[in-house]
Structure formats: structure tokens, C-alpha cells
Amino acid sequence: MRDRQGAGQESPMSRIQEKKTITTATSPFIVIGVDVSKDQLDVYVSPAGNHHSFKNDAGGAVELVNVCRDHDADLVVLEATGRYHRMAHETLHGAGVKTAVANPARSRNFARSIGRLAKTDRIDAQVLAEYGERLRPPASTPPSKLQAKIAEITVARRQIVDEMKILKHQQTQTLDDLVIAQIAARISLCQGHCKDLEQLLAELIQEDDGIRRKHEILTSIPGIGLTTAATLISELNELGGANAKQIASLSGVAPMNRDSGSFRGKRKIGGGRKPVRDVMYMAAVVAIRWNKDMAAFYQRLKKAGKPFKVAITAVMRKLLILANTLLSENRLWSETQP
Incomplete structure (x- = not known):
């Protein structure tokens, strides 16, 4: 009986194995790494392994878009190089190509972690492609010309x-x-x-009406002035659209654990966007003198025995979260909470 069933019907196990084969046979994730210099775009396509080199101008950016379309790229990873990567970023975004801009320090640390110690433009492009393939950084929108x-x-x-x-x-x-x-x-x-x-x-x-409104909201907070608001608008575009933890992390004011085994180290801030952290420090120093809420918060921390650096960092974080909340709700600061 078992022989006749085996000859005339598929066993449940064979159907499961076939289903697994079908579901795991997915198309590869295509990543293109682009090393950017003043005059040149060095391009590496992964996993195809193709290298290209274009001029860093309008024509080269169009050729880069064509390469992305030819390979049906899922993600392009550009190295951030000040104004030199902007044209490529804007052209790719305008063509609907998902593009992430990688911090050069992070991509270099990634290269060291995988043993890529040599450094050339071709190697850097390949490292950026591998960085994108493994870490899948989020695509970003290029800033407007005014921003x-x-x-x-x-x-x-x-x-x-x-x-x-x-x-x-x-x-x-x-x-x-x-x-x-x-x-x-x-x-x-x-x-x-x-x-x-x-x-x-x-x-x-x-x-710009949108930027003017953001600036109006930010400068309504005692402690945040013209240049601090301008820095937040230009360097922290996520402000008003992310949650409190994300904003603290992006700004580098979120305390990080330093624990290992039974050792419990002091939590320290680090990483994030240094220009934002620098202006928020000065804003916090002003706020603890002229902002009643921040001054009371700071004094509570000092009375609890917190060192100056810990207390002022907490004020920086509280200010940023307040700014994030006000922008998300599109309202000005007021002494009386709504």
C-alpha cells in the first residue's frame, strides 16, 4: 500500500522542500557604490563586479543614472564629500534612484573591520557597495538649494x-x-x-515659508537664537519628523552604556552630528539662565549631585526634544503648556 501511494502521490516532505526552494530563490540585492572626488565618480556594481568611471559633472551624473537603470539597482551609496557629491545625489534622486549618503568615517571604519586596508578610488567604491549591501543604510533626500x-x-x-x-x-x-x-x-x-x-x-x-516657520518655532524657545536655529534646520533635517530617542541619538546627546561583564562604566555621549551638539551646548548654557523650565531642571540635577557635564548634557537633550515636539505639532513655545 505504501509503495502504491509513494508511486502515485508526492510525499508531504517533498512538497515542503520544493516550497522552500521556491521561497529562497530571490533575486540579489543590487548595490552600487560611488566614490566621489572633485573631478571623478568611481562606480562599483555589486554583485556583478563591474567598475565604471565618470566625470563629476552633469553628464557624468546622467551616465551614473543609466548604469543604475541598466542594473536595476536597489540602492546607491554615495560617499559624503561636501558639495562634490550634491550633483550626483540630486540627479539620482530626481531619477527615482534610492540613494544613501555615507559618512566617510563610518565607511572607512567598515573597510578596516573587513580587512580592506588599502585605499584607492576603485577600492573605496567597492567598499561602499559592500557597506550598502550589508548594512542597508536608509535612502536620503538631498537638501534644497536654499537649505x-x-x-x-x-x-x-x-x-x-x-x-x-x-x-x-x-x-x-x-x-x-x-x-x-x-x-x-x-x-x-x-x-x-x-x-x-x-x-x-x-x-x-x-x-521660504517652511524654513521661516521652522525658524520662528525654534527661536521662540528661550536659549535658541538665530545661528542655533539655522544649524538645526540645515544639519538636523529630521527634527520634527522623528521620535525623541532618534533625535537624541542623531545629535549625539544620548548616553551610551559602557558595560562589560560585571563592570559597569559611566555612560557617555558620543557620535551623532557634532555641529548640532556644539550649538546645543551653547544653547543649554543660555537656557539655564533665561529659560525658567530649563533652569529649574538643571538645578534639580545639581542638587541631586550630578556633575556639570551630566546636568548640562541633560538640558541639551531636553531642549532638543522640546524643539522636536514643537516642530512636530507646528506651535510656538509658551511658558504655559497647552
Whole structure:
């Protein structure tokens, strides 16, 4: 009887094995890595293993799109290189190609972790493709031309502020009157440049209704001024659209555990976007003087024995979460909570 059933019918086990074969036979995930330099786009297609090289201009960006379409790419991973990757990012996004922009430090750490110590443009493109294949970073939308311009102005201002810090330190280290006078003149020039850039920022923010509204909401919070708001708008585009934990992590103000076995280390902040963290530190210092809620929160932490760094970091995080909430609800800050 068992022989006749076996000859005339498939066994349940064979049907299960066939079903497994069908469900696991999926098409490969196609990732294209693009190493970006000033003049060139080096391209690697995974898993096909094809290399391409195009000029980093409008024509090269179109050729890159054609390669993506020829291979039916699921994801393109671009290396972030300031303004040099923008044209490729904008062209790919406009063509409907999912594109992730990778932090160069992270992609380099990934290369070291898989033993790729050599570094050339071709190798970097291959590493980016493998990085995308394994980690599947989320696709990102390129900033608008106005957002990109605001970002450039905030970076320029930040560099001038850093230069002034160096000059002021030099001023305290010299005794020569001529050198002191020259340094004072350079500091005065930097201060004038900062004011010019701040004026330009204020004008640019007024050009777009959405950016103007974001700026209005952010600057309604005591402690957040023009440049802090501009930095948040340009460097933290997720603000208002992510949850509190995500915003804290993206900004690098979420405490990270340092535990191993029975050892319990101090939690520390790190990673995230340093420009955001830097401006939020200054905002928190101002907020604990002029924002009643933040001042009371800070004093509670100090009375509980928390060190200054721990307390001020908590204020930074609370400020960011408040800004995120107000933007998501599209309302201004008020002393009385609704």
C-alpha cells in the first residue's frame, strides 16, 4: 500500500522542500557604490563586479543614472564629500534612484573591520557597495538649494568663530605690542564677517515659508537664537519628523552604556552630528539662565549631585526634544503648556 501511494502521490516532505526552494530563490540585492572626488565618480556594481568611471559633472551624473537603470539597482551609496557629491545625489534622486549618503568615517571604519586596508578610488567604491549591501543604510533626500546655502553659511560662520578662539588665545600668549594690535585687528575683522553672515542667514531664512516657520518655532524657545536655529534646520533635517530617542541619538546627546561583564562604566555621549551638539551646548548654557523650565531642571540635577557635564548634557537633550515636539505639532513655545 505504501509503495502504491509513494508511486502515485508526492510525499508531504517533498512538497515542503520544493516550497522552500521556491521561497529562497530571490533575486540579489543590487548595490552600487560611488566614490566621489572633485573631478571623478568611481562606480562599483555589486554583485556583478563591474567598475565604471565618470566625470563629476552633469553628464557624468546622467551616465551614473543609466548604469543604475541598466542594473536595476536597489540602492546607491554615495560617499559624503561636501558639495562634490550634491550633483550626483540630486540627479539620482530626481531619477527615482534610492540613494544613501555615507559618512566617510563610518565607511572607512567598515573597510578596516573587513580587512580592506588599502585605499584607492576603485577600492573605496567597492567598499561602499559592500557597506550598502550589508548594512542597508536608509535612502536620503538631498537638501534644497536654499537649505544647502544656509548650511554653507552656517559652516562659514562656525569656521570664523573657531578662528577667533585661536586668535584670542594667541593674544594672551604674546607680549609684543605690534603683534597684539595685529591680532586685535584680525579679531575685529572676523567679528564683522560674522555679523555679515548672520545678516545673510536672516535674509535667506525669510525666502521660504517652511524654513521661516521652522525658524520662528525654534527661536521662540528661550536659549535658541538665530545661528542655533539655522544649524538645526540645515544639519538636523529630521527634527520634527522623528521620535525623541532618534533625535537624541542623531545629535549625539544620548548616553551610551559602557558595560562589560560585571563592570559597569559611566555612560557617555558620543557620535551623532557634532555641529548640532556644539550649538546645543551653547544653547543649554543660555537656557539655564533665561529659560525658567530649563533652569529649574538643571538645578534639580545639581542638587541631586550630578556633575556639570551630566546636568548640562541633560538640558541639551531636553531642549532638543522640546524643539522636536514643537516642530512636530507646528506651535510656538509658551511658558504655559497647552
